[in-house]
Amino acid sequence: MIGVELLKLVRRPRTWVSVLLLCLLPTIVAVFLSVSRIAPRPGEGPAFLSAVLSNGQLYPAAALGIVLPIFLPVSVAVVAGDSVAGEATTGTLRYLLVRAVGRTRLLVAKLAAVIVYTVLAVVAVALTGYVVGVNLFGSNPEALTYATSTVSGTPLTTADLLQRTVLMVAYIGWSMLGVAAVSLFLSTLTDSSLGAALGGLAVLVGSTVLVTLDAAGSVRDWLPTRYWLAWVDLFRDPILWHDIQRGVLVQGFYIVVLLGAAWANFATRDITS
Amino acid sequence: MTDSVISTRGLTKRFGSFTAVDRVDLEVPAGARYGFLGPNGSGKTTTVRMLLGLVYATQGSIEVLGRPVPKQLRQVLPRVGALVEGPGAYPHLSAAANLMLLDAAAPWADPKPRRAGRDRRRRVHEALETVGLAGVGRRPVKAFSLGMRQRLGIAAALVRTPELLVLDEPTNGLDPQGIIEMRELMTRLNENGTTVFLSSHVLAEVEALCTQVGIMDHGRLVAQEPLDALRRPTGRVLVELDDATAAKTVFNGQVAAAEGRRLVVEGLPVAEVTRRLVDAGLPVHEAVAERRTLEDVVLSLTGPGSDRVA
Numbered sequence: 078m079i080g081v082e083l084l085k086l087v088r089r090p091r092t093w094v095s096v097l098l099l100c101l102l103p104t105i106v107a108v109f110l111s112v113s114r115i116a117p118r119p120g121e122g123p124a125f126l127s128a129v130l131s132n133g134q135l136y137p138a139a140a141l142g143i144v145l146p147i148f149l150p151v152s153v154a155v156v157a158g159d160s161v162a163g164e165a166t167t168g169t170l171r172y173l174l175v176r177a178v179g180r181t182r183l184l185v186a187k188l189a190a191v192i193v194y195t196v197l198a199v200v201a202v203a204l205t206g207y208v209v210g211v212n213l214f215g216s217n218p219e220a221l222t223y224a225t226s227t228v229s230g231t232p233l234t235t236a237d238l239l240q241r242t243v244l245m246v247a248y249i250g251w252s253m254l255g256v257a258a259v260s261l262f263l264s265t266l267t268d269s270s271l272g273a274a275l276g277g278l279a280v281l282v283g284s285t286v287l288v289t290l291d292a293a294g295s296v297r298d299w300l301p302t303r304y305w306l307a308w309v310d311l312f313r314d315p316i317l318w319h320d321i322q323r324g325v326l327v328q329g330f331y332i333v334v335l336l337g338a339a340w341a342n343f344a345t346r347d348i349t350s
Numbered sequence: 351m352t353d354s355v356i357s358t359r360g361l362t363k364r365f366g367s368f369t370a371v372d373r374v375d376l377e378v379p380a381g382a383r384y385g386f387l388g389p390n391g392s393g394k395t396t397t398v399r400m401l402l403g404l405v406y407a408t409q410g411s412i413e414v415l416g417r418p419v420p421k422q423l424r425q426v427l428p429r430v431g432a433l434v435e436g437p438g439a440y441p442h443l444s445a446a447a448n449l450m451l452l453d454a455a456a457p458w459a460d461p462k463p464r465r466a467g468r469d470r471r472r473r474v475h476e477a478l479e480t481v482g483l484a485g486v487g488r489r490p491v492k493a494f495s496l497g498m499r500q501r502l503g504i505a506a507a508l509v510r511t512p513e514l515l516v517l518d519e520p521t522n523g524l525d526p527q528g529i530i531e532m533r534e535l536m537t538r539l540n541e542n543g544t545t546v547f548l549s550s551h552v553l554a555e556v557e558a559l560c561t562q563v564g565i566m567d568h569g570r571l572v573a574q575e576p577l578d579a580l581r582r583p584t585g586r587v588l589v590e591l592d593d594a595t596a597a598k599t600v601f602n603g604q605v606a607a608a609e610g611r612r613l614v615v616e617g618l619p620v621a622e623v624t625r626r627l628v629d630a631g632l633p634v635h636e637a638v639a640e641r642r643t644l645e646d647v648v649l650s651l652t653g654p655g656s657d658r659v660a
Contacts, residue, residue, distance in 0.1 A: 081455045088443065168438025169452070172506060175402050175434065177427035177456045348404040 078182050082190040095152045096198050100205040102148060103140030107206075111213040125312070129214055134235065136210020137203040137242050138312065141249055144202055145305065149249075150256045150281055151274075156194050157260035158274030160187040161343065165268040165350035180344045184265070188336065191261060195253045199246050231314040241311045248308045248321060255301050255328040256281060258335035265343040268350045298323070301331050353380045354413070355514050355545045356401060361410035363396050370396045372569035373410070378547055378562070383540050385556030385577070386549040387648055388566030390657040394549045395435055397566070398518050401547075402432055415514060428459030431512035433520055437503025441492035445483055445502050448491060449474040453509050461510065477505040480535065496523035504532065508539075515539065518549045533559050557644045567652035580647050583639045587623045589613040590636040600630045614640075 086092055106126075110116060116130045125139040141149075161184070164170035173183060233241070260277030267273055284302040287293040297303055304324025310317035356378035363371040371393040378384045388394050399405040401412060403420040412419040414426045439448045453470050462469045478484050481501040486494075491502065500523045507515060515536070521529045536559060540546050550556055556563060556577075563580055565573040573580065586606060591597060594608040601623075607614040615623050624637050 078455055078457075081451055085440070085451065088447075090442065167440060168436060169440060170438075171399075171402075171404055171434050172432075172438050172452055173455055174404060175427060175430070175432045176452055177424055177459045179424065345406070347406060348399070 078178060078186040079189045082186040083193060086190045086194060092156075092194065092197075095155070096201050099144055099148055099152060099198055099202050103136075103143050103202060103206055104209050106143055107136060107140075107209045107213050125309075129210060131214075133210030133212070133214030134207070134238055136214065137206035138245060140202050140206030140209070141199065141245065141308075145249060149198060149202070149253060151278060152198060153191070153195050153253045153256045154260045154277035154281075155270075155274045157191045157257040158264050158272075158277055159270035160191060160261055161264040162268050162270040162273045163264075165348075166270060168350070170350055171348055174348060181340065184261075184340055184343050188257075188261065191257045192254065195257060196250055199250045199253065203242065203246050233312075233314075241316070245308045245311050248311070248324070251325060251328055252305050255331045258332045258339070259301075262335045262339040262342070265339045265346070299327060301327065303327065354378060355380045355382075355415060356384075356547060357413045358397075358401075359411045361397065361400065361412060362408050363393075363400060363405060364408045369569050371400070371407075374566075374569075374571045375574075376564060376571065377574065378545065380545055381540070381543065382562045383536065383546045383560045384548065384562045384564065385560030386547060386564050386566065387553065387556055387644075388551065389652055389654065390551060392566040392652070393569040394551075394566050395518060398432075398434060398516060398547075398549055401516060402430070402434065403427070404434070424459075428456070428510060429512055430514045430516060431507030431510060432516040432518075433503045433507045434516070434518045436519070436522065437499045437506070439491040439499065439502055439506075442490050444488045444490060445478060445486050445494075445505070446474055446488075448502065449477065449506055449509055452506055459510070473509050473511075477508045480508055481505040482531065497525060497528055500524055501528075504535075512544065514545045514547065516547045516549075519551075520548065521550075521552065521555055529555070553644050553648060563644070565648055565651055572651045573647070577644070581641050581644065583641050585617060586640040587615045587618060587620050588636075588638050588640050589615060589623060589627070589634060591627065591632055591634050593632075597627060597630070597632050600626050600632070611635075 107129075110126070110130065114130065116127045118127060125135050125142055129136045129139050161170065164173065174180065256277055259280050260273050263273035263276040264270065267276075281302055284300040288297055288300050288303050293300075304320050304327060307320035307324045310320055354377055356376055358374055358376040361371055361374040361376070362369065374393075374397060376397070386394055386397070396405060400407050401414055401419065403423040403426075406420065415429055417426050419426055439445075440451070443451070450470060453474065457463075457466060460466045460469070475484070478486070481504050483498065483501050483505060486498070491499065494502065500520070504517070504520060507517065517536075520536075521532055524532060533555075536546050536548070546559075548556065548560060560577055563573070563575060563577050564571055589597070590611055591613060592611065594611060594613040597613050598605050598608050601615055601618070604616050604618060605613065606616045620637050620639050624634050627634050
């Protein structure tokens with residue numbers, strides 16, 4: 078069943094169009110930067126963008142920083158929101174179930190497909206970022222020792238940078254899984270994939286608003302997007318683990334609760350679509 | 351009991367305060383062609399969905415192919431082919447790709463676990479051939495006509511050569527030729543041992559195909575009998591002759607209606623009616639025992655459909 082879901086994912090033009098669009102935005106940004114050579118000043122604009130001019134190897138991190146606030150969650154929410162509700166809309170949900178595909182199994186397969194998509198999207202953006210960055214900004218090995226520095230100012234070796242980039246991809250992937258869990262849960266509630274996707278996004282926007290609101294300080298540490306940007310700490314020296322650990326735990330909490338709710342709802346629900 | 355393919359006891363489904371299906375005792379004998387009739391909104395589709403484990407019953411028990419549903423759905427469903435409320439397919443894929451995906455989704459139910467891929471291709475091809483879609487090639491389903499989609503839906507139900515076919519409105523969107531074709535297909539499958547459970551509101555379809563009839567009205571099963579029993583003679587004789595009023599005197603008080611050339615006599619066999627008329631010197635053009643049509647039966651048993659909101 079998981080194989081079938083993956084097959085559906087790769088056969089769907091939408092999958093590839095959305096990944097392509099995700100990779101396009103950082104590429105456009107890189108082209109502008111390399112042509113104009115005007116980088117945002119440190120502390121302004123997406124993280125790391127100020128540093129990429131001196132070393133393209135930092136561009137994967139910058140590229141993910143660009144798509145993280147909106148584009149990445151939107152595409153993950155669309156795919157996850159469509160997973161069950163989309164089947165209901167095309168009328169195939171009832172035929173899958175009538176074909177003796179158990180409800181739990183179907184949900185697990187859908188989740189697996191969403192995870193694969195999320196990883197695919199994050200890795201594709203990171204790889205594109207690397208290729209674009211190295212080609213447009215160069216990765217002069219001599220300059221590397223001086224130019225590639227952590228946010229804290231100490232130099233990074235290429236191996237170190239690679240390791241931290243992999244950690245970053247994993248952390249962002251985990252955060253996106255939180256988005257996926259919200260939309261997947263909503264997807265079992267409604268027959269409208271648009272509703273499920275937008276509902277997932279509404280949660281994110283709501284959370285983002287509350288994170289910046291001092292009056293909501295008492296709940297801030299429990300908001301799903303609170304630690305989204307903590308991956309920047311991976312590029313400090315030494316790595317600042319506190320927020321990252323909290324972020325992993327908070328996302329994990331939401332993922333477990335929401336997937337549990339999705340399962341409980343889907344397994345007991347009347348399928349009338 | 352054991353030769354029932356579908357058997358329900360007190361099957362009830364409530365959606366909130368609305369009772370969609372009310373204490374239904376279905377009994378579908380093995381090898382039957384069962385017509386499940388009723389106006390729109392009478393609970394047919396909800397019942398079908400409960401039989402297939404899509405909707406959970408509020409009360410009552412279901413047995414399909416001798417096993418309890420939804421408890422043993424996993425054992426039951428691979429032996430059942432179903433078309434529920436119209437076909438469903440992934441619009442960007444071809445007919446064959448759709449059937450392959452759907453069939454591969456439950457590999458533990460494969461009839462031949464070894465060489466499953468090849469077997470699957472063969473079964474999909476055969477199913478498409480059976481419903482007349484063999485030549486459709488790689489065209490995506492979104493380019494299909496309504497009738498083609500319907501055929502694809504029927505093909506999906508046939509891929510696993512089921513013992514029980516549950517078809518909800520299977521002739522929707524088909525042209526008259528297509529309807530006849532499907533009727534012949536179902537008769538043929540039935541002769542090879544498949545029990546056909548056909549839910550429909552098209553009386554002619556059921557009358558032409560089915561051996562058993564169950565009639566739903568407002569969530570209740572108001573009749574369940576062999577078709578012949580439902581259409582038994584009414585005990586009235588319809589006569590056509592030159593002057594009906596003149597013939598009235600021949601039968602004392604047994605005439606139900608006499609108008610123009612039509613005479614309706616009650617409580618006498620056809621032979622007796624014709625004998626008396628001929629004896630009285632009145633030539634008879636035609637005399638037949640009146641049978642109830644399925645339409646009469648259904649209309650007498652059911653109220654207006656719930657889609658009529660007066």
